[in-house]
Amino acid sequence: PPKPQIKTEYGKRGMTLEEDLNQSNEVYLAKGMAVIHKKPTPVQIVSVDYPKRSAAVIKEAYFKTASTTDYNGVYKGRYIDFEAKETKNKNSFPLKNFHSHQICHMESVQKQGGIAFVILRFSEDNETYLLDASYLFPYFSTSYDGRKSIPREEIALLGTLLPLSYSPRIHYLEAVDELYFP
């Protein structure tokens, strides 16, 4: 378990997993280490105003379900693709926030020779893990009808703990090197 001080420090800053990852990706980009971006939130635009002498204003739009994961890019020539999620649960990670088409997408990516994983955070004690996407696939198979959550011990066993630091805040490429560039 992480030291209480670290927990407090990061808790105070109130950084979400997304903010940590965006900062890390900016550092990677600036240092020429990788080119990885978060995709924009998909939105269905219904009506737009074009006022004179100012920017177009979207007046009506709706959130669409994403058909892919949130992050992708290139690292050492390879395609990298991942989804990041947090939970307040302590003992297991609920998978209901993963859409089946996201899982499907990560399967297609791996079949095409790309690297696909998830970054999972237990936000109560700020522990973050990288887990290869393939561990999620069985939970979404049509024949599976058990619980849609992964026990924390399983994530700790199968995944890689990602230490938090100052910059990049989550140096997840270290784990990527270990797992996919041995």
Add this chain to the structure above:
Amino acid sequence: PPKPQIKTEYGKRGMTLEEDLNQSNEVYLAKGMAVIHKKPTPVQIVSVDYPKRSAAVIKEAYFKTASTTDYNGVYKGRYIDFEAKETKNKNSFPLKNFHSHQICHMESVQKQGGIAFVILRFSEDNETYLLDASYLFPYFSTSYDGRKSIPREEIALLGTLLPLSYSPRIHYLEAVDELYFP
């Protein structure tokens, strides 16, 4: 130059380059040939309504400038990244629609070992070319102060003509194979 019949046929259908590419990417995905998606349009959301018993409505939002290109994904394990543009010009392709950060992004992608190109269409006679992104870089260097358009003969010489067909409508992976998987 393309046969007048083909021009008329596709002109009638009124397919934009984006529609052609989206259809092609769907075919590639369905056949397990590649996983390439168009990124959502980036939008800055300012205000959202949460009506009871119905979906959230975005009431005010603005278009943001994209920091990357529109399309990316994975093909044979490699990272693929491209931007697609059309022009009604007949003799040259104006580069003013490319933002400097998109050019910068494609440079970073190539440095990281990814594949970056542009797909350019002369919509008046429906000719579409794939051109490696590196040919655009000189036009955006700080020392360059010439015209920001590429002569069509240069595109025809340096690029690869992409024939239109029924499905996939633009089989650009053929050109990718030729150029990047020799």
